[in-house]
Structure formats: C-alpha cells, structure tokens
Amino acid sequence: MKAYLVLPSLALTALALTGCVATSESDAGTSVAVSSTDDACTLTASTAPAGAVTFRVANDGTDVTEFYLYAEDGTTVVGELEDVGPGIARSFTVTLDAGTYVAACKPGMTGDGIRSPFTAN
Amino acid sequence: MLANYLIGLREGLEAALVVGILVAYLVRTERRHMLRYVWFGVGIAAGVSLALGAALTLGPRGLSFQAQEAIGGFLSIGAVALITWMIFWMAKTAGHLKGNLEGAMENALNVGSGAVLAMALIAVGREGLETALFLWAGITASGSSTAPITGAVLGLATALALGLLIYRGAIKLNLRTFFQWTGVFLIIIAGGVLAYGIHDLQEAGILPGEHTVLFDVSAQIPGSSVPGTILKGVFNFSPETTVFQAVAWIGYVVPVMWMFVRTAFRTSAPKPASTDERALAHA
Numbered sequence: 001m002k003a004y005l006v007l008p009s010l011a012l013t014a015l016a017l018t019g020c021v022a023t024s025e026s027d028a029g030t031s032v033a034v035s036s037t038d039d040a041c042t043l044t045a046s047t048a049p050a051g052a053v054t055f056r057v058a059n060d061g062t063d064v065t066e067f068y069l070y071a072e073d074g075t076t077v078v079g080e081l082e083d084v085g086p087g088i089a090r091s092f093t094v095t096l097d098a099g100t101y102v103a104a105c106k107p108g109m110t111g112d113g114i115r116s117p118f119t120a121n
Numbered sequence: 122m123l124a125n126y127l128i129g130l131r132e133g134l135e136a137a138l139v140v141g142i143l144v145a146y147l148v149r150t151e152r153r154h155m156l157r158y159v160w161f162g163v164g165i166a167a168g169v170s171l172a173l174g175a176a177l178t179l180g181p182r183g184l185s186f187q188a189q190e191a192i193g194g195f196l197s198i199g200a201v202a203l204i205t206w207m208i209f210w211m212a213k214t215a216g217h218l219k220g221n222l223e224g225a226m227e228n229a230l231n232v233g234s235g236a237v238l239a240m241a242l243i244a245v246g247r248e249g250l251e252t253a254l255f256l257w258a259g260i261t262a263s264g265s266s267t268a269p270i271t272g273a274v275l276g277l278a279t280a281l282a283l284g285l286l287i288y289r290g291a292i293k294l295n296l297r298t299f300f301q302w303t304g305v306f307l308i309i310i311a312g313g314v315l316a317y318g319i320h321d322l323q324e325a326g327i328l329p330g331e332h333t334v335l336f337d338v339s340a341q342i343p344g345s346s347v348p349g350t351i352l353k354g355v356f357n358f359s360p361e362t363t364v365f366q367a368v369a370w371i372g373y374v375v376p377v378m379w380m381f382v383r384t385a386f387r388t389s390a391p392k393p394a395s396t397d398e399r400a401l402a403h404a
Contacts, residue, residue, distance in 0.1 A: 054183075064124045064345040075332050077324060079186040083255055085125035085271040090258040093183050110339040110360075 028049040029054055029093065034105065036084070037061040041105030050098040050120040057081050063108045065119035068095060069118065070102040082109075096120035122272035125259065127350040129276020132252040134354035135310060137284025139204065139244040142303050145291035146207070147237070150214065158234045162241025166249050174253025178261065189250075190325035191332045194246045196317025203240050203377065204311040211309050212384035215300035247314070252277075280354075301385045308381060312374040313357030316366040320326060320359060323366075330365040 029052030033044040038061040057067040063086065069079045078101060079094035097121050104113035140163060147155050177183050180386035184192075210232060261357035291299050323331040342349045352358035357365070 030268050062124075064128065069373060077186070077331070080324070083128050083251075085128050085255075085259070085273070086122075087266045088125065088255075088258050088262050090184060090254070091183070109344040 030055060033047065034067055034103070035064040036067060036105035036107060038063060038107050039114070041067075041116065043103060043116065043118070046101065046103075047094050047119045047121060049097070050096055052093055053096050053120065054091055054093040055079070055081070055103075056089060057084055057105075058093040059084045059086050061107050062086055066106040066109050066113075068102075068104045068106065068113065070104065071103070072084070072100045072117070074102045122184070122268045124345060125269045125272030125343065126276040126279075127347065128255060129252075129273035130279050131276070131350045131354035132248050132255065133277040133280030134351075135314070135357070136245045136248060137280045137308065138287055138355065139307070140241060141284035141286075141288040142291060142307065143207065143237070143240055143244070145288050145299070145303070146211065147232075148292065149282070149296055152232070155234060155237050158237040159241045162238045163245050166242045166245035170246060170253040171256075173176060173250055174257045177256040178254060186303070187325045190321045191327060192249075193251065194318045194321035194325060194327065196243065197314050197321060200243045200247045201311050201315045201318065203236075203243055204307055204314065206236070206260045207240060207305050208311070208381060209384070210211065211300040211307075212381050215297050215304070215385040216387050218300070229346030236358040268344045281295060304381050304385055305378070308374060308377050311377075312370045315373050316359070316362070316370045317357040318370045319321075319366050320363065328365065329365055331363045335362050335364045 004104045012103070023025065030045075030048040031054045032048060034055055035042045036056040036057060036059050055067065055069065055099050056064075065084045067081045068077055070076060079092055081090050081092050084090050099119075101118040101120065103118040104115045106110055106113035136199060140159065144156065144159055147153065147159070256270070256273055259273050263270050291303060294302075320331075322328040338362065342352065342360050344350075344353060344360055349360065
C-alpha cells in the first residue's frame with residue numbers, strides 16, 4: 001500500500017518545491033493587472049523588468065476567458081491561466097528573461113485571442 | 122453565473138463518476154466495509170487540495186505554470202494506471218459470473234484497502250488542486266459579487282448529484298451487465314484522462330508536439346458551451362486535439378477495450394442455461 005502513496009507524494013513535493021515562484025511584490029516582482037472583456041484585453045503595463053512578473057487577470061466580460069503569455073514566436077506558451085469565469089480574478093507568476101512576448105486574452109476560449117506585445121527589460 | 126456553474130460541473134464530473142462507480146463496485150461485491158477507505162481518500166484529497174489552493178492563492182508563493190502543468194500531467198497518468206487496474210477487476214469479476222447468476226461474490230477479485238484508498242485519492246486529487254484554485258479565486262472575488270462562487274458551488278453539487286445517480290443506476294443493473302458496461306465507460310474516461318495528461322506534459326515542455334494539432338473544433342464546440350462542458354467533463358475531450366493526444370488515446374483505448382471485451386463479455390460456460398430457458402418458457 002505504501003508505494004501507491006509514497007511515490008506520488010514524493011514526486012509532488014519535489015515538483016512543488018522546484019516549481020514555486022514568488023507571488024507577492026515584496027519578493028522583488030512586478031505586478032501587471034489584466035482586464036479581459038468580451039472584446040478587449042487591457043494590461044496596466046506593456047513592459048516590466050525582467051524577473052518575476054505576476055499577472056492578475058480579471059474577467060470583466062460575460063463569458064469564460066483565458067490569458068496566455070506567449071514567447072516572441074506567438075505560439076510557445078510561457079504562462080497561462082485557464083477557466084477565469086466571469087466576475088473572477090486569478091493570478092499567476094512567471095519568471096521572464098529580457099525579451100519580447102505576446103499577451104493574449106481569449107474570451108470564449110476560442111481562436112487566437114486578443115493579442116498585444118509585452119516586453120521584459 | 123452560468124459560465125462559472127459549467128466550470129464547476131466540468132471539474133467535478135469525472136471524479137464524481139469514477140467514485141460513484143467505485144462505490145457501486147464495492148457495494149455490489151459485498152465489500153461495504155471498504156467504503157471507509159473511499160471516503161478517507163476523498164476526504165484527504167479534497168482537504169489537501171483546498172489547503173494547497175488556499176496557500177497558493179493567499180500565501181506569498183505560487184506555482185509556476187510549468188510546475189502546475191507537470192503536476193496535472195503526472196497525476197493524470199497515475200490516474201489512468203489506477204482506473205485501468207479497476208477496469209480489470211471488473212472484467213475478471215464479470216467473466217467469473219456465469220450467466221446472470223448473482224451470489225458468485227467469492228469470485229470477485231480481492232481488492233486491497235490501499236488500492237481503494239489510492240483510487241479515491243487520485244480520482245479526486247487529479248483535478249482537486251485546479252478546482253480549489255478556481256474556488257478560492259471565486260471566494261476572493263465574493264467581496265464584489267457572490268455570483269461566481271455560487272455558480273461554481275452549484276456546478277460541483279450537480280456533479281455530485283450525477284455521481285450519485287450513476288451509483289443508483291449501477292446498483293439496479295444486472296451484476297454482469299453492470300461490470301461490462303461500467304468497464305467500457307471507464308475505458309473511454311481513462312483514454313480521455315491520458316490524452317489530458319499528455320497535453321499537460323506538452324504544455325509543460327516535457328513532451329513535444331504541443332502545436333502539431335490534429336483537429337480544431339473549438340469554433341464549433343466552444344469549451345464554454347454546454348456540450349463542450351459535458352464532453353470535456355466526462356471524456357476530457359479537448360476541442361483542439363494534438364496528434365500526440367489522439368495517438369495516445371487510440372493506442373490506449375483500442376487494446377484495452379479489446380482485452381476487456383474478451384475477458385468481460387466471454388460467453389458463459391456451456392449450458393445449464395438451456396434448462397433455465399426451458400423452465401422460463403414453461404412458466
């Protein structure tokens with residue numbers, strides 16, 4: 001019985017430890033608020049210092065939305081937030097190297113989304 | 122509120138169905154004393170998920186995107202292994218039941234308490250963290266509006282009710298039929314969980330081919346629609362399916378289904394049945 005429980009727990013703990021990133025600004029990160037509506041995707045900033053960046057995505061629309069941060073190629077996902085229901089705000093943190101990225105909201109979870117460039121410097 | 126309701130429904134549906142079938146299996150094979158391991162597993166998974174979700178939502182540290190996807194991916198593949206195992210208890214038990222005779226329970230596979238606990242734990246835990254994060258976001262938002270969290274909780278409650286319903290149905294079915302068809306159903310569910318896990322690992326960058334898409338019907342069946350929710354919630358159908366996912370799904374479902382059908386639908390031993398039929402005809 002132990003192997004069933006011990007192995008997954010160990011794997012999870014290891015992942016959780018290596019995968020943790022700071023979410024609060026006091027841990028030297030930047031915060032960007034995103035407002036996703038049915039036809040717009042507004043970011044409070046289009047640049048941030050390289051390092052930990054927290055995106056706080058608020059769904060101000062009527063349908064479920066998703067937020068993606070792509071690498072410069074516009075297809076490689078650097079970070080994402082799925083299932084942001086109407087009226088809900090969720091956040092995630094990524095560690096960004098200096099460079100150009102693409103931010104996208106996908107109201108209704110279809111298509112390429114409403115995209116805008118995002119720069120870490 | 123409807124959108125959040127559908128997310129809650131989708132997140133809870135698969136766990137509710139798997140646990141419902143597991144409970145039905147234990148009850149029908151006269152192993153009620155093992156039910157406590159089910160509830161124990163469900164309780165631990167729900168408790169740990171909620172606590173972790175709270176720590177990640179309210180605390181100073183969150184999970185990176187890759188870590189979250191990797192956890193989802195590995196848990197899913199673990200879940201597939203456990204569900205597959207459960208499917209073959211059912212196949213063997215169904216194969217042992219000669220015809221429609223009940224009371225052949227001494228032939229039911231002996232299942233360890235650890236296995237039952239692990240099954241309940243992973244069925245709920247797999248999507249538990251994701252669901253908890255969603256719930257905590259809804260609770261945090263409830264300062265401005267309680268509609269999102271109300272919708273989400275109602276969705277989860279509906280999933281629970283559907284799990285209870287499948288349990289009720291399973292309790293009434295003929296025993297052999299029960300094992301045969303829940304097994305078939307579970308194979309399709311497990312195939313979906315595998316494809317879902319593959320996609321998570323693709324997103325985490327552990328497996329390749331994230332952008333090699335086989336088909337994309339997200340315009341026809343949006344994930345936020347009612348059909349999209351049911352398909353996703355039960356079968357983990359993703360409107361945008363990668364080639365790797367499709368190959369994994371077929372590579373799992375086809376051989377497992379073949380082995381299952383051979384074992385569980387094996388025609389019963391020759392022929393006391395004919396006397397039964399004659400007796401029935403005269404009755």
